[in-house]
Amino acid sequence: MFRRTSSEPESPTTPEKAGGKGRPTPSRKEAEAAARARAKVPRTRKEQMAAQRSSRGDTSRRMREAMKTGDERYLPSRDRGPVRRFIRDFVDSRFSFIELMVPLLVVSMVLGYSGSRGMIQLGNTVLFTTILVIIVDIFMLRMRLRRELARRFPGESTKGATLYAAMRSLQMKFLRLPKAQVKIGQKLPETYR
Structure with missing residues (x-):
């Protein structure tokens, strides 16, 4: 049998890529669960309002940033x-x-x-x-x-x-x-x- 001595370096199982994502790929089961959670339609009025408030907040934040930097993608239509x-x-x-x-x-x-x-x-x-x-x-x-x-x-x-x-x-x-x-x-x- 071949035994590795402690002086030999261990070879990594997956080589590290520069600029890699830094986390393991999710399993199919985890990916499908995450997709279902994202696609889940709010059932109650309270959940709908929370989802709308969240999306409005993101949109308005992007618009405020665009107003400062001049980013055409998020400017109002009158300024594009x-x-x-x-x-x-x-x-x-x-x-x-x-x-x-x-x-x-x-x-x-x-x-x-x-x-x-x-x-x-x-x-x-x-x-x-x-x-x-x-x-x-x-x-x-x-x-x-x-x-x-x-x-x-x-x-x-x-x-x-x-x-x-x-x-x-x-x-x-x-x-x-x-x-x-x-x-x-x-x-x-x-x-x-």
Whole structure:
């Protein structure tokens, strides 16, 4: 008989693979039981509600992550597609006067409550000038955006693009969802497909 000495290494029964699953393959009986458990239909209303709540939680978690990272798979349908991604990047890459709106509105409000007639008029002037500048900024955004969309996406539907861009530009940059993926002044890629 052949006897192994203690100095000889034991050969492993299954070789370890790099990147392997790290656990044994389940038996057929275990796999079928697991499949039945996954396919088990909830019987009571309480079980149905728990299953729906769980799936909603997973979906909303994925959507929140997508809003931060810009992952197209889990974004809402209004934010999907290369045209919408280009619009987001186009709006985010330019300086918008909306960034100055909140401080200017605070100044006009303080001037309005100062009590002096001259200060109230100055506050009103600041307020109306701010609104006028924002309207002009949105008009200029619309003109440039339509030109860029026609150049980059010829023949593709751009319905609702102007409203989408205007609504995004009216939000302060740190509040925009999906989060901005480009910095102000950054050059945009030529293709978005």
